[in-house]
Amino acid sequence: MNIFRRQPGGDRGFTLIELLVATALMLIILPLIGGLVVTLTRTSSTVTALQSTTGAAQLVLKSVQTGIRNSSDFRLTNPTGNDQLLVGRTAQNGPTITWVCTAWYYSATDNSLRYTVSPTAISVAPTATELQGWTLLDSVVSPASGTGIFSITGGKLNLAFTSSPGGSHPPQMINTSVYNRAGSTGSPQCY
Numbered sequence: 505m506n507i508f509r510r511q512p513g514g515d516r517g518f519t520l521i522e523l524l525v526a527t528a529l530m531l532i533i534l535p536l537i538g539g540l541v542v543t544l545t546r547t548s549s550t551v552t553a554l555q556s557t558t559g560a561a562q563l564v565l566k567s568v569q570t571g572i573r574n575s576s577d578f579r580l581t582n583p584t585g586n587d588q589l590l591v592g593r594t595a596q597n598g599p600t601i602t603w604v605c606t607a608w609y610y611s612a613t614d615n616s617l618r619y620t621v622s623p624t625a626i627s628v629a630p631t632a633t634e635l636q637g638w639t640l641l642d643s644v645v646s647p648a649s650g651t652g653i654f655s656i657t658g659g660k661l662n663l664a665f666t667s668s669p670g671g672s673h674p675p676q677m678i679n680t681s682v683y684n685r686a687g688s689t690g691s692p693q694c695y
Contacts (some may be wrong), residue, residue, distance in 0.1 A: 560642040561667040563675045571606045572682040579695045583629030586612035586651040593694040605694035617641045653684050
């Protein structure tokens, strides 16, 4: 009788060598899969942060460009420190032209840019409480150079800022110039 002979139809288990080979393959494959999952998670986080930052920067850009292009005039002031208040008399869409006062407030203290529309003049800087009622366009804005994000050259408004998601993610830079439709008259007087 041969003791190494297998019985037909009996339970056939794994040999020690088969188990060692399977374990070795798992020790090679599992770290590769784990590394791939970690890389995908980090990449997804980076893409999400950049999309959010780019979206906020584009929202700022669109708001300022549309407002100033549709304005008859605008004024830029520095109410306190490096904060900036940009006010424009802007035409609104509709069957007839309606003029409103549009304002953007850049706060150098908390690196935010807020926006509001009013039927009356916006002649002084809003208080911190009033600013909370304004629409927040971006909360991670900083000047591309100098101390402000707005500047005026002749009749042209320049907008240059970076919007940063933080961490190791690169900031998104916006740099553009906008002209208004000078020469339109009417009310309200916005400043």
